[in-house]
Amino acid sequence: MSIYMMKQETAxxxxxxxxxxxxTTDMPTTAGSKMLxxxxxxxxxxxxxxxxxxxxxxxxxxxxxxxxxxxxGETCYFGAxxxxxxxxxxxxxxxxxxxxxxxxxxxxNGAPRRGAAQSGLVALKPTYGRVSRYGTIPVACSGETVxxxxxxxxxxxxVFCAMxxxxxxxxxxxxxxxxxxxxxxxxxxNKVAVLSSMLKGVNEEVQxxxxxxxEQLSKNGVEVVTIDxxxxxxxxxxxxILMSAELCNNVSRYDGVKYGYRTKNYTNIDELxxxxxxxxxxxxxxxxxxxxxxxxxxxxxxxxxxxxxRVRRVIRDDxxxxxxxxxxxxxxxxxxLSYDRTxxxxxxxxxxxxxxxxxxASITGFPVVVAGGVQLVGNAFSEELLLDLAELV
Amino acid sequence: xxYEVVIGCEVHVxxxxxxxxxxxxxxxxxxxxxxxxxxxxxxxxxTLPVLNKKVLEYAIKAGLAMNCEIAHxxxxxxxxxxxxxxxxxxxxxxxxxxICKNGYIDIETSQGAKRIGITRIHMxxxxxxxxxxxxxxxxxxxxxxxxxxxxxxxxEIVSEPDMRSAEDVMAFLTNLKAIIxxxxxxxxRMEQGSLRCDVNLSLRPVGQEVFGTRxxxxxxxxxxxxxxxxxxxxxxxxEILEAGGKVVQETRTWDDGKGITLSLRxxxxxxxxxxxxxxxxxxxxxxxxxxxxxxASLPEMPQVKRQRMMEEDGLPAYDAGVITASKALADFYDxxxxxxxxxxxxSNWIMVELLAKVNAEGxxxxxxxxxxxxxxxxxxxxxxGEISGKIAKKVFxxxxxxxxxxxxxxxxxGLVQISDEGALKEMVAAVVEANPKSVEDYKAxxxxxxxxxxxxxxxxxxxxxxxxxxxxxxxxKLDSM
Numbered sequence: 001m002s003i004y005m006m007k008q009e010t011a012x013x014x015x016x017x018x019x020x021x022x023x024t025t026d027m028p029t030t031a032g033s034k035m036l037x038x039x040x041x042x043x044x045x046x047x048x049x050x051x052x053x054x055x056x057x058x059x060x061x062x063x064x065x066x067x068x069x070x071x072x073g074e075t076c077y078f079g080a081x082x083x084x085x086x087x088x089x090x091x092x093x094x095x096x097x098x099x100x101x102x103x104x105x106x107x108x109n110g111a112p113r114r115g116a117a118q119s120g121l122v123a124l125k126p127t128y129g130r131v132s133r134y135g136t137i138p139v140a141c142s143g144e145t146v147x148x149x150x151x152x153x154x155x156x157x158x159v160f161c162a163m164x165x166x167x168x169x170x171x172x173x174x175x176x177x178x179x180x181x182x183x184x185x186x187x188x189x190n191k192v193a194v195l196s197s198m199l200k201g202v203n204e205e206v207q208x209x210x211x212x213x214x215e216q217l218s219k220n221g222v223e224v225v226t227i228d229x230x231x232x233x234x235x236x237x238x239x240x241i242l243m244s245a246e247l248c249n250n251v252s253r254y255d256g257v258k259y260g261y262r263t264k265n266y267t268n269i270d271e272l273x274x275x276x277x278x279x280x281x282x283x284x285x286x287x288x289x290x291x292x293x294x295x296x297x298x299x300x301x302x303x304x305x306x307x308x309x310r311v312r313r314v315i316r317d318d319x320x321x322x323x324x325x326x327x328x329x330x331x332x333x334x335x336x337l338s339y340d341r342t343x344x345x346x347x348x349x350x351x352x353x354x355x356x357x358x359x360x361a362s363i364t365g366f367p368v369v370v371a372g373g374v375q376l377v378g379n380a381f382s383e384e385l386l387l388d389l390a391e392l393v
Numbered sequence: 394x395x396y397e398v399v400i401g402c403e404v405h406v407x408x409x410x411x412x413x414x415x416x417x418x419x420x421x422x423x424x425x426x427x428x429x430x431x432x433x434x435x436x437x438x439x440t441l442p443v444l445n446k447k448v449l450e451y452a453i454k455a456g457l458a459m460n461c462e463i464a465h466x467x468x469x470x471x472x473x474x475x476x477x478x479x480x481x482x483x484x485x486x487x488x489x490x491x492i493c494k495n496g497y498i499d500i501e502t503s504q505g506a507k508r509i510g511i512t513r514i515h516m517x518x519x520x521x522x523x524x525x526x527x528x529x530x531x532x533x534x535x536x537x538x539x540x541x542x543x544x545x546x547x548x549e550i551v552s553e554p555d556m557r558s559a560e561d562v563m564a565f566l567t568n569l570k571a572i573i574x575x576x577x578x579x580x581x582r583m584e585q586g587s588l589r590c591d592v593n594l595s596l597r598p599v600g601q602e603v604f605g606t607r608x609x610x611x612x613x614x615x616x617x618x619x620x621x622x623x624x625x626x627x628x629x630x631x632e633i634l635e636a637g638g639k640v641v642q643e644t645r646t647w648d649d650g651k652g653i654t655l656s657l658r659x660x661x662x663x664x665x666x667x668x669x670x671x672x673x674x675x676x677x678x679x680x681x682x683x684x685x686x687x688x689a690s691l692p693e694m695p696q697v698k699r700q701r702m703m704e705e706d707g708l709p710a711y712d713a714g715v716i717t718a719s720k721a722l723a724d725f726y727d728x729x730x731x732x733x734x735x736x737x738x739x740s741n742w743i744m745v746e747l748l749a750k751v752n753a754e755g756x757x758x759x760x761x762x763x764x765x766x767x768x769x770x771x772x773x774x775x776x777x778g779e780i781s782g783k784i785a786k787k788v789f790x791x792x793x794x795x796x797x798x799x800x801x802x803x804x805x806x807g808l809v810q811i812s813d814e815g816a817l818k819e820m821v822a823a824v825v826e827a828n829p830k831s832v833e834d835y836k837a838x839x840x841x842x843x844x845x846x847x848x849x850x851x852x853x854x855x856x857x858x859x860x861x862x863x864x865x866x867x868x869x870k871l872d873s874m
Contacts, residue, residue: 036438041438041439045439134440138673142672168443172674245669248667249483252483253480253483258538273475293667296669297665297667298665301667
């Protein structure tokens with residue numbers, strides 16, 4: 001299948017697929033970029049080691065958009081996946097195809113959640129710091145999280161448990177003591193809040209999904225309330241600044257000097273840098289680099305980047321306050337259940353707009369479960385509770 | 394017009410931790426290229442930095458030793474620039490929340506005592522080393538990169554622009570080096586690159602408040618170079634201003650061979666480092682208890698030690714200054730003093746005999762074979778009249794070369810002082826007999842002849858005769874003639 005970098009024959013019942021943001025030693029790791037075409041890592045991602053130790057086998061790698069920041073992989077140097085005119089998320093396709101009981105993916109900018117929502121799968125993006133990022137291609141380090149997509153919550157839970165836990169190689173990995181404390185502090189309220197401010201711009205199909213989820217929860221005895229949380233609606237704007245800034249910085253190491261693509265067309269070091277990057281990076285990534293670079297300039301730092309950091313804190317505090325009183329915040333993951341090819345090709349900035357829905361969990365590091373086509377965002381360490389709720393929708 | 398010189402320094406000090414700042418590679422100096430590296434310090438994608446706690450401890454110790462406030466909340470930032478000596482295209486450093494700030498170092502100069510402010514001290518990682526086939530990377534046919542040094546921990550110490558002369562700068566650097574050495578956080582050896590200095594220098598008309606335009610001269614790696622740079626820049630900038638010109642704000646480099654500074658780049662087109670907080674490293678929280686624990690672990694600082702040597706040991710300021718400028722030397726002094734009381738004699742022997750040998754051999758004090766208690770024993774032998782000062786110097790030379798005890802050397806080489814009157818009387822008689830002219834001179838009132846005769850007797854005894862006894866016997870003999 002074209003969605004794979006390389007597919008390995010495995011008879012294992014506990015097979016998983018991983019996306020191409022994870023470093024592997026037996027297959028190349030490209031992050032969907034020409035820059036890293038054929039890049040072979042010297043070491044493998046920590047989560048893969050843990051999965052193997054738990055008896056899982058890696059069945060293959062699924063494609064990602066260049067450095068994982070786009071909608072669903074449409075910027076992948078090795079080609080996008082369409083079913084008819086509908087854009088498809090490669091990791092979701094692999095799960096639906098039964099190539100693995102789950103896909104282990106890096107959620108940089110919400111693609112796995114969009115993919116799961118549109119495919120009717122379950123996705124879990126755990127609390128930031130609960131799963132090691134060691135061995136994942138860094139893009140937006142302050143928010144990206146190793147996540148799972150599966151057919152159901154049970155499989156998500158199983159794979160998550162096999163990966164989670166403190167890793168001394170990752171300075172942002174949470175110590176066990178903190179995780180235990182955090183988990184103990186999670187209280188079930190039997191209440192879910194729909195964020196009305198997050199329903200902006202969604203089509204009827206998605207609105208129906210939200211209504212259906214709310215109805216299912218109510219039917220199962222969960223109180224459903226509506227909150228108008230204005231600050232959360234700014235998560236996307238703030239996240240675009242922080243993500244682009246970190247991306248710009250993280251992809252600077254691909255300069256053609258030590259590994260990765262090197263231009264043939266240079267006579268000095270500056271041309272080597274410029275031409276290697278010009279020739280190997282795609283347009284969407286370049287625009288993100290330019291934007292990110294601007295946000296960090298001396299002129300813009302305090303009025304753009306620093307402000308986004310402050311907004312991040314306000315949103316986190318506001319959401320934590322809301323979550324003190326309920327188990328989850330119910331919101332859409334996407335504006336539509338299918339991205340049409342013409343739309344994707346016409347609006348190059350769609351990923352910056354669609355992440356309006358996914359940014360609140362990305363920017364706060366709160367856990368989120370996608371089920372029934374909607375997102376349930378919970379307080380830190382509430383993965384179990386969210387997966388329980390997901391069973392109901 | 395009269396100009397006032399304004400100088401500030403930025404000093405990079407390599408910390409003496411066993412492993413690098415964010416990985417467990419060794420920091421050892423001088424390995425074959427790219428042998429002290431791993432995926433983390435090579436900045437390969439997917440690696441993450443984890444702070445070596447020793448680095449924090451050492452940075453705080455240095456800050457406390459320089460009277461700084463220690464930040465309870467501090468963080469690491471990424472400093473972006475493209476250059477192949479960086480493995481990630483950014484350096485992990487500290488920008489707006491350094492670990493230490495608002496400290497000072499006291500100095501003594503011919504103008505008196507002075508306090509030089511320390512603006513801040515921050516932690517960062519060192520970069521790799523490039524070797525170009527040609528003068529620079531732009532004219533190079535090819536360049537070789539060695540990343541052994543990438544990720545070695547550094548502290549950058551930034552001073553206030555409080556210095557006004559080359560003498561101030563030298564006193565500041567000498568004290569800074571001594572303080573660092575005392576804390577044990579670095580070897581602080583300029584010649585090995587574990588202490589590097591950037592100088593910021595500007596001139597302003599005497600009486601003017603506003604600073605003039607400054608030039609920054611980077612990467613000076615010897616005290617002598619710093620002194621020469623300061624003197625050269627004062628002259629260069631004075632000439633420009635006298636001619637009615639304007640000093641350009643720029644970074645300059647020092648050409649040691651030609652003894653001049655050269656423009657490297659102007660400030661306008663650099664310094665856009667796009668700093669931002671490193672998301673891979675959580676903020677550094679330091680408690681008061683930890684700060685106090687580190688403060689208590691600090692040894693006596695050179696300034697205090699110097700004062701104590703002057704007050705309690707009665708040493709002259711100069712002696713105390715020389716001995717306390719190096720921790721190893723001060724420790725050696727203390728070691729001798731623990732077994733021997735004549736402090737001035739200890740200081741003389743250290744400053745004259747020991748330092749002369751150390752400098753002549755070009756070795757480090759740490760590698761000196763003589764132990765302090767051995768030196769104490771030698772000085773006691775002189776006091777007891779067992780050996781003369783002259784013999785003692787010979788014995789000392791032997792001790793320095795072999796590390797043997799003074800007594801063993803004296804015994805082996807038969808250097809014991811001859812104080813036995815019977816043996817000496819014979820030597821006196823023989824010399825007097827062999828030098829009738831000198832005896833005549835002495836009798837005629839030329840007292841200098843006495844010195845000559847003593848010298849002859851000393852020579853005959855191969856320096857082993859006790860000079861006091863000789864003097865007495867010779868006077869008796871001459872007076873009786």
